[in-house]
Amino acid sequence: MFQQITDPVGGSLALSALIAAVPLVTMFVLLGVFRVKAQYSALSGLAVALVLAVAVWGMPIGQTFAAATAGVTYGLTPILWILITALWIYRLSADTPWFETLGTTIRSISNDLRILAVLIAFCFGALLESLAGFGAPVAITAAMLIATGMNPIKAAVICLLANTAPVAFGSMGTPIIALNGVTGIDLMELSSMAGRQTPLVAIIVPMLLVLLVDGKRGVKQTWPVALVAGFVFGLAQFLVSNFIAVELTDVLAAVATIVAVLAFLRIWQPREVISTTEPTDDDHTPTEGISDGGGVGSSRTATAVTGAAVVKRPPLPHVLMAAAPYLVVIAVFSIAQIPAVKSALVGIGSTTFQWPGLDVVDADGNAVAAQKFKFDHLAATGTLLLLSGIITMGIYKIKPLQGLRTFGATLVQLKWTIVTVTSVLALSFVMNLSGLTTSLGLALASTGVFFAVLSPIIGWLGVALTGSDTSSNSLFGAMQVTAAEQTGLSATLMAASNSSAGVMGKMLSLQNLAVASAAVGVAGSESTLFRKLLPWSLGLLAVITVLIVLQSTPVLGWMVP
Numbered sequence: 001m002f003q004q005i006t007d008p009v010g011g012s013l014a015l016s017a018l019i020a021a022v023p024l025v026t027m028f029v030l031l032g033v034f035r036v037k038a039q040y041s042a043l044s045g046l047a048v049a050l051v052l053a054v055a056v057w058g059m060p061i062g063q064t065f066a067a068a069t070a071g072v073t074y075g076l077t078p079i080l081w082i083l084i085t086a087l088w089i090y091r092l093s094a095d096t097p098w099f100e101t102l103g104t105t106i107r108s109i110s111n112d113l114r115i116l117a118v119l120i121a122f123c124f125g126a127l128l129e130s131l132a133g134f135g136a137p138v139a140i141t142a143a144m145l146i147a148t149g150m151n152p153i154k155a156a157v158i159c160l161l162a163n164t165a166p167v168a169f170g171s172m173g174t175p176i177i178a179l180n181g182v183t184g185i186d187l188m189e190l191s192s193m194a195g196r197q198t199p200l201v202a203i204i205v206p207m208l209l210v211l212l213v214d215g216k217r218g219v220k221q222t223w224p225v226a227l228v229a230g231f232v233f234g235l236a237q238f239l240v241s242n243f244i245a246v247e248l249t250d251v252l253a254a255v256a257t258i259v260a261v262l263a264f265l266r267i268w269q270p271r272e273v274i275s276t277t278e279p280t281d282d283d284h285t286p287t288e289g290i291s292d293g294g295g296v297g298s299s300r301t302a303t304a305v306t307g308a309a310v311v312k313r314p315p316l317p318h319v320l321m322a323a324a325p326y327l328v329v330i331a332v333f334s335i336a337q338i339p340a341v342k343s344a345l346v347g348i349g350s351t352t353f354q355w356p357g358l359d360v361v362d363a364d365g366n367a368v369a370a371q372k373f374k375f376d377h378l379a380a381t382g383t384l385l386l387l388s389g390i391i392t393m394g395i396y397k398i399k400p401l402q403g404l405r406t407f408g409a410t411l412v413q414l415k416w417t418i419v420t421v422t423s424v425l426a427l428s429f430v431m432n433l434s435g436l437t438t439s440l441g442l443a444l445a446s447t448g449v450f451f452a453v454l455s456p457i458i459g460w461l462g463v464a465l466t467g468s469d470t471s472s473n474s475l476f477g478a479m480q481v482t483a484a485e486q487t488g489l490s491a492t493l494m495a496a497s498n499s500s501a502g503v504m505g506k507m508l509s510l511q512n513l514a515v516a517s518a519a520v521g522v523a524g525s526e527s528t529l530f531r532k533l534l535p536w537s538l539g540l541l542a543v544i545t546v547l548i549v550l551q552s553t554p555v556l557g558w559m560v561p
Contacts, residue, residue: 001359001360001361002058002059002060002063002359002360002361003360003361003362003363003365004057004360004361004362004363004368004434004435004438005057005058005363005435006363006435006438006439006442007439008056008057008058008435008439009056013439013442013443013446014443016439016443017439017440017442017443017444019052019056020052020431020436020437020439020440021440022048022052023045023046023048023049023052023427023431023436024045024475026041026044026045026048027041027042027044027045027427028041030044030045037416038416038420038467039416039419039420039423042419042420042423042424042427043419043423045423045424045427046068046423046426046427046430049427049430049431049434049436050064050065050068050430052434052436053067053430053431053434053436057434057435057436059433059434059435062357063357063358063359063360063433064430064434065357066355066356066357066358067358067360067370067371067426067429067430067432067433067434068426068429068430069355069357069426070355070358070370070371070373070429070433071422071425071426071427071428071429071430072422072425072426073373074181074373074425074429075421075422075423075424075425075426076418076422077375077376077380077382078177078181078376078380078381078382079174079177079178079181079421079425079470080414080417080418080421080422081380081381081382081383082171082172082173082174082177082381082382082385083171083174083414083417083421084382084407084410084411084414085382085383085385085386085389086131086171086172086385087131087410087413087414088385088386088389088406088407088410089131089325089329089385089388089389089392090128090131090325091406091409091410092325092389092392092393092396092398092403092406093324093325093392093396095406096396096398098318098321098322098324098396099322101314101318101319101321101322102124102319102322102323103124103144104313104314105313105314105318105319105322106119106120106123106124106144106258107120107144107148108312108313108314109261109262109265109313110265110269110273111148111273112222112270112273112274113145113148113149113150113213113214113274114209114210114213114214114218114221114222114270114274115222115225115265115270116145116148116150117145117150117158117162117209117210117212117213118206118209118210118222118225118226118229118261119229119258119261120141120144120145120148121141121145121158121159121161121162121163121209122162122165122205122206122209122229122233122257123229123233123254123257123258123261124141124144124254124258125137125138125140125141125159125162125163125166126162126165126166126233126250126253126254126257127250127251127254127255127258127326128140128141129163129166129167129170129171129250129254130166130169130170130171130172130249130250130251130254130326131171131172131251131325131326131329137159137163137166138156138159138160138163138512138516139516141159141162142155142156142158142159142516142520143520145158145159146520150213152520153520153525153528153529153532154212154213155520156516156517156520156525156529157212157529157532157533158209158212158213159516160507160512160513160516160529160533161205161208161209161212161507161533161536162205162209163506163507163512164201164205164503164504164506164507164540165198165201165202165205165233165234165237165503166250166253166254167469167503167506168194168198168469168499168500168502168503169191169194169195169198169237169241169246169249169250169253170250170469171470172247172248172250172251172381172385173191173245173246173247173249173250173381174470175469175470175473175499176190176191176194176246176473176499177246177381178425178470178473178474178477179473179474179477179495179496179498179499181370181474182370182428182429182432182473182474182477182478183369183477183478183480183481183491183495184369184370184372185481185491185492185495187246188246189492189561190246190492190495190496190499191241191242191246191249192241192242192561193492193493193495193496193560193561194241194496194499194500195237195238195240195241195242195249196238196242196551196559196560196561197496197497197500197501197544197547197548197551198234198237198500198503199233199234199235199237199238200234200543200544200547201234201500201503201504201540201543201544202230202233202234202237202253203227203230203231203234204230204540204543205230205540206225206226206227206229206230207219207223207226207227207230208536209226210222210223210226213274214274218274221270221271221272222270224264224268225261225264225265225268225270228260228261228264229257229260229261232253232256232257232260232261233253233254233256233257236249236252236253236256236257237249237250237253240252240253244337245333245337247333247381247384248330248333248334248337251326251329251330251333252330255326255330321395321396324392324395324396325388325392328388328391328392328395329385329388332384332387332388332391333384333388336379336384342379345378345379346376346379348377348378350374350375350376350377350378350379351374351375351377352372352373352374352375353372353373353375354371354372354373355371355372355373358371358433359371360433362435362438363435363438368432368433370429370432370433370478371433389403390403420471421468421470421471424471424474424475425474427475428474428475428477428478431478432478437478437479437482438482440479440482441478441479441480441481441482441483441486442482442483442486444479444483445482445483445484445485445486445487447487448487449487449488449489449552451483451484451487451489451494452489452494452548452549452552453545453549455480455483455484455494455497455498455501455548456497456498456500456501456502456541456544456545456548457501457541457545458476458479458480458498459472459473459476459480459497459498459499459500459501459502459505460501460502460504460505460537460541461505462475462476462498462502462505463502463503463504463505463506463509464505464506464508464509464537467506467509467512468509469499469502469503469506472498472499472502472505473495473498473499473502476498477495477498480494480495480497480498481494481495489552490552490560492560492561493548493551493552493560497544497548500544500548501541501544501545501548504537504540504541504544505537505541507533507536507537508530508533508534508537513526513529513530516529517529
């Protein structure tokens, strides 16, 4: 048996916490300062954590490597099993003409760029985030906005900003599932808590999008559709995450929002149609010779026209075929949630066991939860996605060999992501089981109730540096729980806050900035995008922080499950 030590460095908790932070600092400095690729930064942080766990915290070598192996396995299943199968479904649809039909359907609704920003960047981007994630929503929606006549830089800014509200539940709930794995808190409890935070962001973001497209005039003329989109998405996120299933949160929220916006546009249209954006001097990008279409409040942000041609809407059968992958996913997961079906799937293919080689207790002698491993077969989200993909192949008449090739291409596309995710999870498990995370958490707990302010900032920094809400949750989830328990704050609240507030940092991550820059064909514009997005990122962080602080007090404490 190995018992964790909280202050192994000279009996000082402060010094121990500083040393415990070295693996994280190593990874973040390599990633953010020296621009080392994510996979190498994560492997370096893991190497440092292994050394400290053995040499300073006194964890036996065998148990240290067993902890790393458990982390790698958890990274592969369920996390990567979800990512791979979700991206596979997306690639299956993207390789067919039906994906373009889906885009055409959305563009046929309106030729007003403000409405298209809400529909494409916010609604369709959320639908893509529910399956693909990892930059795909930004790349695809930015290209679609450019095709409608929007300026490249402006399109990139809008799509990066829009890719916030759905991220906490993206890739079939992967970030929350990862948080559950490293904290041991009930999955539905974490899902419910996050679903009581992210709707606030969902309501704000569409308003910001129309503000960016057309300044104050955009808000004045199109606030009704922006409000409908934000309210419906936020309400659907709350209902699904609290009462249905974390995996379906973004899928159902995005579909509900698209339907609601379409229905609303049948009875309401803006007074003017904004069909093109014009460059302005204040937002010129000298290095590329391209401007981003104007700043907020600029007098020449857009051109108002009337009677512009709208893209012809495809027939209903074609629309249904284009949306088939998402409809299949909804159907499969809905059936899997039926109590009798769910019980059968769990009963046949679910196993919980103590990870071999681990026998760890905390400083008080209690067994550490992270050494318990739950392995799902049939009930796993990735397995249900695999079934959804097979059904999609049948609908699209994709031959088995072609489906296998697409699956192989998906693995190749994610090869470095696989290395990064497994390394980050291994680092997380080693830190959690050796006691490094406990030392950090106890030190942060010394800030008292002020930790309610620090908690969302930690999540924001984690996502901004790693580019992944999943990675940030894996790294900081257990630390948030430790600090919360020591300060008397809700562990569920602080853990969920790491995810909900963390997504505000995604628009600033180097990976996402690079994806957006490449997608709009303006290579090297990352610094320009960063400068334009920083105020919005910090502003949204401030808003969600205020909500989280109030939820940690009697004012909104009733919102914590």
